[in-house]
Structures are given as structure tokens and as C-alpha cells.
Amino acid sequence: xxxxxxxxxxxxxxxxxxxxxxxxxxxxxxxxxxxxxxxxxxxxxxxxxxxxxxxxxxxxxxxxxxxxxxxxxxxxxxxxxxxxxxxxxxxxxxxxxxxxxxxxxxxxxxxxxx
Amino acid sequence: xxxxxxxxxxxxxxxxxxxxxxxxxxxxxxxxxxxxxxxxxxxxxxxxxxxxxxxxxxxxxxxxxxxxxxxxxxxxxxxxxxxxxxxxxxxxxxxxxxxxxxxxxxxxxxxxxx
Numbered sequence: 413x414x415x416x417x418x419x420x421x422x423x424x425x426x427x428x429x430x431x432x433x434x435x436x437x438x439x440x441x442x443x444x445x446x447x448x449x450x451x452x453x454x455x456x457x458x459x460x461x462x463x464x465x466x467x468x469x470x471x472x473x474x475x476x477x478x479x480x481x482x483x484x485x486x487x488x489x490x491x492x493x494x495x496x497x498x499x500x501x502x503x504x505x506x507x508x509x510x511x512x513x514x515x516x517x518x519x520x521x522x523x524x525x526x
Numbered sequence: 527x528x529x530x531x532x533x534x535x536x537x538x539x540x541x542x543x544x545x546x547x548x549x550x551x552x553x554x555x556x557x558x559x560x561x562x563x564x565x566x567x568x569x570x571x572x573x574x575x576x577x578x579x580x581x582x583x584x585x586x587x588x589x590x591x592x593x594x595x596x597x598x599x600x601x602x603x604x605x606x607x608x609x610x611x612x613x614x615x616x617x618x619x620x621x622x623x624x625x626x627x628x629x630x631x632x633x634x635x636x637x638x639x640x
Contacts, residue, residue: 418568445628454530454616454631455569500568504627512557512620512627518568 418501418517426525431488433499433520440481441503441515446473449498449519458499459486491524498522528552530632532617538638539607547602547635549617557620558600559584559629560592562613569616575600607639 418435425431435444443462447455459470461477461484468475474487484503488495501517533548551558560572561584571584575594589611591603600619604611614636618629 447631452634454618454633456631457628460628514571514627514629516569518566 416501416503416515416517418520420520421518422521422523424523424525425491427491427493429491431491431495431522432485433501433522434483434485435501435503435517436483437503437515438482440505442481442506443504444475444477444484445502445504445514446475446484446486447500447502449500451497455500488522491522493524493526496522496524530617530619530630532615532632532635534635535633536636538640539604540640541608543607544603544605545607546604547615547617547637548599549601549632550599551617551619551630552598553619553621553630554597555619555621555630556597557622557627558594559618559620560590560600560602561616561618562586562611563616563634564613572602572615607637609639611637612639613637 416435416437445460446458448458449455459475464481465479466477472489498519498521500519503515505513530551556577559574561569563569570586572590573592575581578597581592593601614634616634617632620627620629
């Protein structure tokens with residue numbers, strides 16, 4: 413099956429710093445999604461990207477769908493303590509009808525020191 | 527509008543015991559999913575139901591069964607629990623877009639099998 417490589421696995425940063433994480437794949441996706449999981453909670457969708465080259469922002473978050481359709485990155489600017497959590501990328505392949513296959517990366521654990 | 531709800535939140539089982547994890551969504555979504563989350567493994571799909579009356583295996587279906595009771599409810603059953611099934615289980619439902627689905631997750635069920 414498709415594999416997603418998400419990096420880094422973990423990050424320790426100071427409040428106010430910018431953060432960047434990315435996902436790469438050996439095969440293409442139709443859609444890239446970025447989720448955040450707070451401790452003890454389920455993942456929550458942050459940003460969805462639907463077209464190659466698309467750059468989308470959601471507040472301090474910015475994500476891009478790579479031109480090759482095999483990668484995506486997520487940037488967080490001016491980090492704050494509540495940004496702590498695990499960030500997951502997910503690539504989705506649509507093959508017609510009701511066939512959507514979603515593959516998740518293994519996550520990036522973000523720790524923000526106040 | 528509660529979104530996706532899961533019961534129970536926590537459960538401890540002995541090896542060989544059975545139990546059913548419940549999931550319900552009130553968003554009128556067609557598709558529902560069960561994932562397990564293990565440290566360093568990300569989210570892995572166990573089973574999914576593209577629509578009421580249909581279920582399909584995901585990446586790691588062995589040891590599990592599912593029932594799509596109606597459009598709202600999708601349950602996951604462990605017939606004979608094993609320590610390898612210790613995990614956090616997430617249910618998700620999907621809002622279908624033109625060519626992409628975005629998944630909304632429940633808060634999770636934390637299962638410990640002794």
C-alpha cells in the first residue's frame with residue numbers, strides 16, 4: 413500500500429518560533445489533509461488541500477499541496493503553548509465511485525516551551 | 527449537534543473477553559470508519575462502511591467485526607480480546623465533497639487488554 417513519510421517525528425520549540433513539518437509519498441494523491449490531535453482527544457481537521465500547487469492558510473497555519481502531488485508541508489507561525497499536540501498529514505486517493513482511500517502519516521509531536 | 531460520539535471512553539478487558547465499541551454520528555454522513563492508533567504507528571484503518579448496509583475491511587481487520595446498524599451507528603466488536611488489541615480506537619464519519627472526503631473523528635476509546 414501507499415506509504416507516507418512524515419517528518420520530523422518530534423519537535424521542541426520555544427514559544428514564538430515558527431514550525432515546519434512535511435509529508436512525502438512515493439505515489440500521488442488527489443487530496444492532502446492536515447489534522448491536529450490534542451492529548452486525549454481525536455484528530456481534528458486543520459486544512460484540506462485539493463489541487464496540486466494549492467497554498468492555503470488557516471490563521472497562523474499555512475499548508476501547501478506539492479506540485480508533484482507527492483508531498484505537502486504545514487507551517488505554523490509564531491507558535492503558542494496551545495499548539496502542543498500531534499500533527500498528522502493524510503493523503504487521499506480517489507479512484508471513482510465511493511472509493512476514497514486515506515493514508516495517514518505517523519505524526520509529528522510538537523512541544524512548545526513557554 | 528454532538529458530531530461523532532464514542533462509548534465507552536475507557537475499558538479494561540481480560541484476554542478472551544468480548545466487547546463492543548459503539549459509535550454514533552448526528553451529521554447525516556454516509557461513510558463511517560474505525561481506526562486504531564498505536565504509538566509510532568499513526569492511524570490504521572480497521573473497517574469502514576461506505577454507506578448504510580455495506581462494510582469493508584481496512585488495513586488491519588483481523589480479530590474485529592463491525593456492524594452498520596443504521597445510518598447513524600457503526601459498532602466495532604472484539605469477539606476474543608488479545609493483548610495486541612490494546613490501543614486507542616477512533617471512529618470517524620465522512621462529509622463527502624466533489625472528489626474528496628474529510629473525516630470527522632470521535633474522542634476515542636482507550637482499551638487495555640490484560
